[in-house]
Amino acid sequence: MSHGLGERWLQAAYGDAAWLKALRPLELVYRWAMARRAAAYRDGRRTVWRAPVPVIVVGNVTLGGTGKSPLVAWLARHLTERGWRPGIVSRGYGGKAGQGADYPLHVTTRTPIAQSGDEPRMLARQTGLPVVVDPDRPRGARALLERGCDILLSDDGLQHLALGRDVELVVVDGRRGFGNRRCLPAGPLREPLSRLSEVDAVLVNGETILALPEGTHTFRLAPVRWRSLADGASFPLDPLPFRGPVHAVAGIGNPGRFFATLDDLGVAASAHAFADHHRFSPQDLAFNDDLPVIMTAKDAEKCDAMTLAKGWVLEVEAEPSADFVAWLDSRLAGLR
Incomplete structure (x- = not known):
């Protein structure tokens, strides 16, 4: 296991560790600052740029993984099937332009991870659609318009209020929920839970016992195929294309979900969890044996x-509930 300070804090926040109570005065400061910032965008003291095409924002109210990126990939495919020309704009966490690349950064499967970050390049690979990384979301959105996109998906853009939006979707991890239900730094919330009443739809990844707003939708992450890292060849889930026990590594927001999926598939795995967006080195994967990774x-x-x-x-895809698909298609009809 490799857990930095940030990961240990995240575990404490979801586990409601007692020592976090000391940070509650700072939580009040954080909430005040977030409310003041939101008010500035509402009353015009800060500028909101509105695209001439519809914008769908997909985001979280919590830190840590929720399954948001697979849902963005599903939305991109669904929009394409419905006749739209979508593009994806992202902050590109973990990436930094420069070294021959500037913002807005048009991401392909050959873009260096150090420039794009991992999730934008993954989305470019999975969708084949235009993906742009830019910390200035409106500038990134304008770059997608120049590519002929007629609808935009803002990945992890809920708190990026400078970009106007027509639809806001919030993704929640059904297993972890909202932790101790406190805002940063006393808990995992980016915004108070009252924000859920303001968005257009809440989607819960997997089963949950959470009390959520009426009309909440669900989706699941379904494993769909194996891909060989050596040559890119794809294989069905069953039979397994490898033999015996394996090493399983995960540098994502909720590694436990990945390890549980492998267990459900009958894979005997030694689990190795790393921090979210961890930059893997060959030493990280040197387990001194010949087992698959x-x-x-x-x-x-x-x-x-x-x-x-x-x-x-292990390739996975989001499978939203039928009621969400029907709701989305109804909203899309009103956006044309």
Whole structure:
């Protein structure tokens, strides 16, 4: 296991550790600052740029993984099937332009991870659609318009209020929920839970016992295939394309979800959890044996340059509930 300070704090926040009570005065400061910032955008003291095409924002009210990126990929495919020309704009967490690349950064499967971050390149690979990284979301959105996009998906953009939006979707991890229900730094919330009453739809990843607003939708992350990291070849889930026990590595927001999925598939795995967006090195994957190494699609973007003859990627896709698909199609009809 490799857990930095940030990961240990996140575990404490979801576990409601007693020592976090000392940070509650700072939580009040954080909430005041967030409310003041939101008010500035509402009353015009800060500028909101509105695109001439519809904008759908997909985001979280919590820190840590919720399954948001697979849902963005599903939305992109669904929009394409409905006749739209979508593009994806992202902050590109973990990436930094420069070294021959500037913002807005047009991401392809060959863009260096150090520039794009892992999730934007994964989305470019999974969707084949225009993906732009830019900390200035309106500037990134304008770059997508120049590519002919007629609808925009803002990945992890709920708190980026400078970009106007027509639809706000919030993704919640059904297993972890909202932790101790406190805002930063006393808990995992980016915004108070009252924000859920303001968004257009809440989507819960997996089963949950949370009390959520009426009309909440669900989706699941379904494993769909294995991919060889060595040559990109795809294989069905069953039979397993590898034998015996494996090492499973995950540098995502909720590694436990990935390890549980492998267990459901009958894979005997030694679990190795890393911090979210961890930059893997060959030493991280040197286990001094000849066992296969299994990873997520997000982590594979950071490991594809390594020589892993027995490296495997578990590809998953979001499967939203029928009621959400019907709700979305109704909203899309009103956006044309």
